[in-house]
Amino acid sequence: MQRFKAKTGYELLLPILIFLVGIFGWGVWQRTPKETLLITGFLFILVLSFVLNVFYNTFYTLTDDGKLKIKCGIFSASSIDISTIKSIRKTRNPISSPAPSLLSRIEIAYNKYDAVIISPKDKISFIKAIKAYKPDIEVDLE
Numbered sequence: 001m002q003r004f005k006a007k008t009g010y011e012l013l014l015p016i017l018i019f020l021v022g023i024f025g026w027g028v029w030q031r032t033p034k035e036t037l038l039i040t041g042f043l044f045i046l047v048l049s050f051v052l053n054v055f056y057n058t059f060y061t062l063t064d065d066g067k068l069k070i071k072c073g074i075f076s077a078s079s080i081d082i083s084t085i086k087s088i089r090k091t092r093n094p095i096s097s098p099a100p101s102l103l104s105r106i107e108i109a110y111n112k113y114d115a116v117i118i119s120p121k122d123k124i125s126f127i128k129a130i131k132a133y134k135p136d137i138e139v140d141l142e
Contacts, residue, residue: 002129006058007121009101016051020044050074055100060120066133068108070118072098084110087138088127093117106141 024044027037054073061069062082071077075098091107099105099119106123109115120126123141131137 001064002062004060004062004120004122004126004129006060006099007101007104007119008055009103009119011102012100013051013055017048020048020051058098058100060118060126062129062133068130070098070116078116080108080110080116082130082133085130085134085137086110087140088130089138089140090142091117 024040027040032040050073054075057074058072061071061077063069066082068080068082068085069077070080078098085108087109089107089109091105092102093105093107094102095117097105097117099117101119104123105117105119106127107115107117127139127141131139
């Protein structure tokens with residue numbers, strides 16, 4: 001079994017953090033009542049914890065039985081049979097996916113029409129590991 005950590009893209013994380021800090025800061029600037037600030041602060045910490053969990057607890061596991069398991073934060077893992085993978089290609093598609101980076105994404109096409117976008121930190125090692133299971137996978141990282 002091999003586990004690959006996802007690459008965290010600060011181009012996604014930074015705007016979210018600025019937005020959250022901005023909302024909380026606006027409440028402070030407006031001299032919002034203390035009770036409201038406490039609730040806002042609690043929600044700020046809750047949302048921030050969720051966002052950071054997704055960004056720093058996303059990983060991809062290749063199991064010994066030929067499966068690619070994708071875990072994204074607190075969400076349950078999805079599983080793809082490596083034998084069904086047809087191609088791996090570089091993409092910058094901004095669609096929501098278990099890839100916490102916009103600038104370092106790859107799209108894995110599998111089955112007849114399915115695809116998933118991920119962002120392994122070490123793409124080359126990840127692709128080599130996948131190709132060890134199925135060497136005829138088409139790869140395009142250009």
